[in-house]
Amino acid sequence: MKPGVVRNWLVAIVGVVILFYVGSTSFYTVQEQERAAILTFGKYTHETTSGLHFKWPYPIQEVRVVQAELTQKITIGYRQNGNTVTPVDDEAMMITGDENIVSADAVVTFKISNIRNYLHNISDPEQFLRNAASASIRSVIGSQKLDYAITDGKTAIQDMARERLIELQSRYETGIQIIDLKFQDIEPPGGEVEEAFRAVTNAREEKNTKVNNARKYENERIPNARGEAQAMLEQAEAEKKSRILNAEGDVAKFNAIYSEYAKNPSVTESRLILETLEKILPDAKIFITNSGSNTVNYLPLNELLGNRSSGATATQQQAQTPVQTPQAPQATESQQEAQGGNGQ
Template identity: 25%
Template sequence: MSNKSLVALVVGVILAVVLWNSFYIVSETERAVLLRFGRIVDSDVQPGLHMKIPYVNSVRKFDARLMTLDSPTSRFLTLEKKALMVDAYAKWRVDNAERYYTATSGMKQIADERLSRRLEAALRDQFGKRTLHEAVSGQRDELMAQVAESLNQDAQRELGIEVVDVRVKAIDLPREVNRSVFERMSSEREREAREHRAKGKELAEGIRADADRQSRVILAEAFREAEELRGEGDARAAAIYAEAYERDPEFYAFHRSLQAYRESFADKQDVLVLDPESEFFRFLEESK
């Protein structure tokens, strides 16, 4: 190979390397800053294909997707100086690429470490303003919202990070106080159960007494109506009997006597001891 060909090949390789290092790509899931000898010249490089001056400019890219900071379980004191073991996490993403690079050198580990300290301080402040009941259940949502707001303001100002959400995964009591708190809660629940049972018995007695009273009233009303209906029926029956008697007294007497004979001699073992001249046998004597 001649010297000219060798020089042309070397120049071609150098040009290829220069051209290769003159282009860079920023994806949609990234944030980037352009540096010139270590100083930022473009603090917000948009996604796409870009050019740079090789060996003069350099590019630092950061993941712009949502990140999770899982804070270690920490011990906090409530307003009554009661200890709680709190496990929480935060969701964050890069908001200001220049500030993020300046504060953390673009390293997620440094960002997590600094954000974790701020998260712990915010949680300690919010738990210290609330009682045990408020922190555990009464104001838990409000507590997380205030921690997220406070942490987001500090993180954006100092780290260029936007804190999207903060959640408390678990709130537990320290092991040394678990048993005493459990026993106190158990006795409190037993006391409440006794109160509820007493109120229930009192209410049941009232309902039962009212039901008995209503039952007696209903039975009395039913008996009164039955007696009235029975009296009306007896009166109508007596009126019918009287009317029938007035129409044919002799036939009515005969019919009543037949009924008396039928009832008296219903059983073959029945025995009557009467005077043969008694009025009871009047129609039997007349039939001979």
């Protein structure tokens, strides 16, 4: 072949290679969950979102694609591959504030919020995030007691560890946004220690159950007792008012009687005596006699009350009729009869 033809073929081949290289390195595709950072001569210039884009060929411009729109997670204290879980004791084992050992497993959820910081400020983002999460958890658990960490303090420790992890990402400007940090479990190491702490936990739960039952009984009994006490107070108040009213009535009655007694003491005295005899001797026969002489005058009240319908005039005549006795002893017997009837 002529030298000119060979040269032309070489130029054509070089041109095709250059065109292929330029075409393959100038166009790139970004997926929907990704974002791309464009580096011009190694310096960050701008970002692109999903779609087909053009750039200057390498080494003028370089593209770095990261999953910035995807929520990601890492595990602390274990690794999970499908259904297989492998413990990582170096990450899980920690020392509490009272110098006990505890195993803590956690999951950190995050997103990439700043691609420039994510690519340039940390060399291995995943390892940095794992170390930062482990350090945050250790710093919090290291200031707490074991009993608190494995029982009531799990949520509080989780919140404090998340806040410290967010603070570390902000301090080092990693470009990582922490969404959440959740503990899978906080428990003592396996073996006898675990059994002992499980027994403590069961005892604490039983204690809480009994306390709740006692409070329930208290809440039931106290209102009932208060109701009974209130009923007794109201009953006593009613009894008090009743007695006061009865006493006031007796006083009024006594004052009325006393006013009449003051007007005529003898008449009132006789009436009170008769009323009292009627109360204490309701079935007695009453005779009123005058034994001042040998002739006995008496008033048969029972017969008069029984024959009230005969008229007031007949009653007065009968009351004024003298009874003659042949001898004085008969008058004495009449008086004894009157006395025997409890009407003297």
